[in-house]
């Protein structure tokens with residue numbers, strides 16, 4: 456069966472307008488990224504992971520604060536932790552803050568997370584994983600979803616046993632990134648396992664891993680019968696990939712469009728993180744935006760070395776003077792207001 460990428464679907468009672476989900480990425484999926492993703496065709500966006508323990512004890516080193524804006528919805532906020540009570544508490548907080556969906560991270564392979572029993576570690580402890588899902592579903596009225604990997608060790612297919620149990624415990628949808636935690640990001644995502652998971656559960660499955668083009672998105676949907684695809688690395692500095700996946704035409708942005716989008720992104724990141732944090736945070740984005748043959752390589756080096764974001768903006772607008780007009784149009788079109796600032800610690804050591 457061929458699913459149309461522009462066809463709405465739903466998770467629990469939440470309608471999702473397209474089959475493209477923008478992935479949670481720690482250190483990337485700030486509000487600017489999520490709003491941009493929605494503008495470019497993602498039907499659902501997800502926050503980076505928020506520590507349940509950090510919410511409970513208020514002692515987590517915070518990277519910034521999570522903001523939720525009106526134009527992000529539907530929005531999933533991802534939480535991680537291994538204590539059912541703390542996760543339930545965190546879920547209530549993010550629901551109150553405006554999350555349409557509470558997503559839980561059972562896939563993060565980073566040791567700092569797994570050693571606390573959270574992230575991918577939960578793939579190895581089915582009983583606890585189910586208790587967490589049970590506690591969280593009981594705590595909130597919005598749908599609760601889980602993002603998994605294949606399992607911890609290479610060759611593991613734990614997700615196929617765990618997935619149905621999580622659904623029984625209350626999960627309204629599952630995302631699978633079919634690599635083992637041990638694999639991190641090496642090798643290829645094994646979507647044959649995604650197809651098996653789809654067979655085994657009666658809730659929507661989102662296929663995550665190596666979806667970077669429309670061709671790949673359609674191939675994964677065809678192979679797996681999943682409800683939607685998730686795009687992570689392919690959207691870094693490249694929202695045009697989302698548009699291409701959604702609409703089918705190849706969108707090769709002009710330099711002016713790239714510069715204008717990057718300037719909007721910089722301005723929003725400053726608003727969200729404050730200038731000081733934004734300077735460091737944004738550096739990786741310069742390479743992502745300016746690569747793909749869009750600008751000469753030394754230009755990125757030049758931007759990274761500039762002291763202030765004002766200078767970065769000036770330099771970008773000088774390199775693509777027509778960007779000013781694109782920028783004016785973009786700023787006019789961006790919805791304003793309707794924003795909630797949440798005092799939720801964002802983790803800096805994510806993955807999934």
Ligand SMILES: Cc1cc2nc3c(=O)[nH]c(=O)nc-3n(C[C@H](O)[C@H](O)[C@H](O)COP(=O)(O)O)c2cc1C
Pocket residue numbers: 478479480481482483503504533560562563602632663664665666685686687688689805806807
């Ligand atoms: C920088 C980075 C940060 C990530 N952070 C998270 C996270 O916080 N939560 C999560 O569930 N997955 C996280 N992931 C995993 C992605 O959501 C996605 O499943 C994975 O990258 C595979 O998709 P891709 O091939 O489209 O990149 C992260 C991935 C990257 C590259």
